[in-house]
Amino acid sequence: MTQVTQNSGAAPAGSGGWEFSAAEREFLASQRLGRLATVDTAGQPQNNPVGFFPQDDGTVLVGGYALGTTKKWRNLLTQPRLSLVVDDIVSLKPWRVRGVEIRGVAELREGPHDLGPHFSDELIVIHPRKVHSWGLAEE
Numbered sequence: 001m002t003q004v005t006q007n008s009g010a011a012p013a014g015s016g017g018w019e020f021s022a023a024e025r026e027f028l029a030s031q032r033l034g035r036l037a038t039v040d041t042a043g044q045p046q047n048n049p050v051g052f053f054p055q056d057d058g059t060v061l062v063g064g065y066a067l068g069t070t071k072k073w074r075n076l077l078t079q080p081r082l083s084l085v086v087d088d089i090v091s092l093k094p095w096r097v098r099g100v101e102i103r104g105v106a107e108l109r110e111g112p113h114d115l116g117p118h119f120s121d122e123l124i125v126i127h128p129r130k131v132h133s134w135g136l137a138e139e
Contacts, residue, residue, distance in 0.1 A: 018058040018059075018102075018104075018127075018128035018129075018131055019058055020054070020058065020131065021133070021136075023133070023136035023137045024100050024131065024133050024136065025054065026136075026137075027086070027098065027099075027100060027133070027136055028052075028054045028060075028086060028100060029054060031086050031088065032051060032052075033049055033050070033051060033052075033086075034049070034050055034051075034052045034084045034085060034086040035047050035048065035049055035050070035084070035085045035086075036048055036049075036050045036052075036062060036072060036082060036083070036084050036124075037082060037083040037084075037085070038071075038072045038075035038076055038079065038081075038082050039075060039079050039081065040071070040074075040075045040078075040079070041075075041078050041079070046071055046072060046075060048070075048071075048072055050062045050064060050072075050084075051063060051064070052084060052086070052126075053115065058128065059125050059126060059127055059128070060084065060102060060125075060126040060128070061113075061115065061123055061124070061125055061126075062084075062123070062124040062126065063113070063115040063116075063119040063120070063122075063123055063124075064119060064120065064122075065118060065119065065120060066120050067119070067120050067122040067123070067124070068110065068120060068121075068122040072124075073108070073122060073124075076106040076108055076124065077108065080105045080106045080107075081103075081104075081105055081106075082103075082104060082105070082106050082124075082126065083101060083102065083103045083104075084101070084102045084104075084126060085099060085100075085101045085102075086099060086100050086102075087099025087100070090135065096135060097134070097135055098133075098134060098135030098136055099133065099134055099135065100131060100132070100133045100136075101131070101132045101133070102126060102128045102130075102131050103128070103129055103130040103131070103132075104126050104127050104128040104129045104130070105126075105127050105129065106124050106125065106126060106127075107124075107125040107127060108122070108123075108124060108125075109122070109123045109124075109125060110122050110123075
């Protein structure tokens with residue numbers, strides 16, 4: 001797998017990621033869909049649903065169909081900062097929500113990977129810099 005770009009602020013390949021709490025790891029492993037926020041060159045935010053895959057090294061992978069042709073990919077080529085929010089509703093009455101927000105920088109990669117045949121060769125590797133969680137078991 002090759003790295004596409006390394007922007008200022010982007011984590012170098014192999015630098016690892018975040019030490020998620022046990023509750024954060026368990027919650028992220030139970031979810032399949034998050035919302036990835038990026039910013040374009042004009043400062044306009046964009047937010048899209050994405051599939052994500054937490055890794056043992058503390059990074060998070062985002063893949064997709066034709067990912068390299070998307071607005072989020074183009075945004076990350078010039079501005080690597082991003083945010084991924086994963087949340088759900090535990091109960092309506094009483095109202096109870098839980099979630100994890102991951103703020104970090106993107107490393108863009110192209111090449112073979114193990115996410116599955118329906119994913120293109122491009123990957124976004126999220127290197128967390130700040131994590132905020134709410135409503136999880138150990139809080």
